Amino acid sequence: AKWVYTFGDGKAEGEAGMKNLLGGKGANLAEMSNLGLPVPPGFTITTEVCTYYYDHGSSYPPELKGEVEKALAYVGRLTGRTFGDAENPLLVSVRSGARASMPGMMDTVLNLGLNDLTVQALAKGAGDERFAYDSYRRFITMYSNVVLGVEHHHFEEALDEYKDRRGYSLDTDLTADDWKALIPRYKAIIEKELGKAFPQEPEEQLWGAIGAVFGSWMNNRAIKYRELHGIPASWGTAVNVQAMVFGNMGETSATGVAFTRNPSTGEKELYGEFLINAQGEDVVAGIRTPQDITEKARVASGSDKPSMERAMADAYHELVRIYGILEKHYRDMQDMEFTVETGKLWMLQTRNGKRTAKAALRIAVELASEGLITQEEAITRVEPAALDQLLHPMIDPKADRKILATGLPASPGAASGEVVFNSEDAEAAKKAGRKVILVRIETSPEDIHGMHAAEGILTTRGGMTSHAAVVARGMGKPCVSGAGSIRVDYNGQTMSVAGQTLKKGDILTIDGANGQVLLGQVKMLEPELSGEFATLMGWADKVRQMKVRANAETPLDAKTARNFGAEGIGLCRTEHMFFEGDRIIAVREMILADDEAGRRAALAKLLPMQRADFVQLFTIMSGLPVTIRLLDPPLHEFLPHTETEMQEVATAMKASVDKLKRRAAELHEFNPMLGFRGCRLAVAYPEIAEMQARAILEAAVEAGRATGKPIVPEIMVPLVMTKAELDLVKARIVAMAEAVAKETGVKVEYQVGTMIELPRAALRASEIAETAEFFSFGTNDLTQTALGISRDDAASFLGSYTQKGILPADPFVTIDQEGVGELIRIAAERGRTARRGIKLGICGEHGGDPASIHFCQSVGLDYVSCSPYRVPIARLAAAQAAL
């Protein structure tokens, strides 16, 4: 095997395609060399050496030493220097470089090769003693810290004490003699800490640094990072050894970082910062304030320090030239590191730059418009899930803000709602159709259901990676975390801040964009979906094959969905409509009725309300398909739970509390999710399904007349397990359709289909498809029933399953392809056999999850349906899946 790859002087043994072997940094250094860009010569020790090192008890391949020596000699020839030479020493940097950039590992050692002798040569060569001794002390501290493990503060304390004694305030106040005087103290610290001297031998220094890079691959921080990002330990890291160029050689030298486009807005401009007379770590350390690169940026920032454009015009123009070459070559925005040594620009790194969702969108669209990439490539350049950041309402900038407190902007978007202090209240309010902000001191996995139910989450403790922040971002919900000035009193159900006390039910607004907590309702603006967003979505729509519908029942949700480009409604959960306004009273009357006649009387009250709902939905979605599901949840969910609520309802309905309680007890179930719900309701109480069918069909007639476009409702029966069940319910619907046609004189076209959300239904799909005109996969229940994991109780143990790698992901978020996915494949295949071209969709939460959408494409589903805010995510993911 070949263990070492050289680069420099317009050529290289490696290239950008060799990231697995050379790591990201090494591969790109080789590539830049091949492009003829000014890269200090050097070599990369491959990731295979890292693997070997760990497979062979921390030892190296026998050939490595020779290969490194040869490579050092090669670098020496290119630079005209010799490693370890007392007259003309070659100095190097040593950096780690895995395939993916990986914080937590040893990063960099600069100025390696300096010792008591070579430092003199460096001083002589540069004609600058101060520079040489400054470099030497930097090397000693950096090497001691990252390679030898001596903590940095020892050196800082020595330096501070020295500065105090001399009356200096800045490091730059120190002269060459000062650094000379400090270096023996640094060495003494090392001897004291380690019991041995700082290594003077350059070769020993080099192997020490190489060993430290490989060693850092297995340090705790790196292991943790790999765990979190699914990076296998077997990848290993490479080591890059490169001739030093010095940014600290006086006022014509500098070091900096630059992006070829603005990483937060995406604007096409050279964006970055640099520091004159400094080395790389000074920029990172943040001790000195960096300067702007362009004059335009300097004017914008109002900085009184000159821009690179003005201070180092030649190097700046060289950087501009190179950035053009790099973008054309890599066809993506680049994040570059550079050093200017006495006026000459050197490139130390380039890679595809990290960016915000907004920037990703703009850069993808502009690169395609500039002809650097195709529209298809542009589609693949934007992470669908990242669109979440852009899709949320924001507070109208002109609105009045009564700021109560400020926390961390933990998850984007703004939301208003009633304050609730626990997840149970959040869920209850949501079921009742009210919007809430869940306010907690901090959240835990038990709060997931409450967070789902809430419009937004506010915590008084915890940072950007607290449970609340991470989960809210995942859900695409606004979240402000760590608003520490707020006092929450769970017992009293109040929160106090700045002399104000809010009770449960008071209205609060949070702004996840800036962390503000605001009193009352604040005016919101819907996200603007124009410009690059619209362009990219247009491209995505051209290539995708699956349609994207929304799960929506309220007019607001339906409108939002349409604005986001939904091509219909894939799931209207009619039970949500039962909580709207005061219709819950009629619902409860229906539930409490003693016989069919009583139920029918109550249902007659509900009919006009349901019909009006559907007219609205059909009108908003005019021209698009709308799937309406018959009542699904167990009836007891509609009954009041607390004593006071019972009392209220009893009074309103002129029934006794006793009767209410008796009925509630009758309806009580040990396992309601597997109980009296879904089409079982329609089987036992066909009159409920009949009322809903009538409301749907009459609404179709009415909306059809009003809009002039025929409405084709899709009536969906939930939780079917056998064909016989569906036959029974369908017969009622068909009879009702005939009745409505006769009464209105209009024959509405409609379809009756079913949800596939039980394993038995998936297996018996061919029979069921004889009756069902379409299938919609209810993957929430299908996951629950296939895995035997309660969707409501999973939170308490599912975490250990994903952490221990038993399940690759939360199966309620990303489809379990092997199990649930197989049931879907079987059902699709068997359904198609019985009814050619049967329409197939998905309406579980997975319909908005990019990975699951890829799976849906592979099964050939006709559409996915998801919550309104995920519609653009689904459109983009469906396009990526089709490519």
Ligand code: PEP
């Ligand atoms: C499902 O089960 O996937 C579904 C969409 O229905 P619900 O979530 O209403 O049970």
Ligand code: MG
């Ligand atoms: Mg379901």
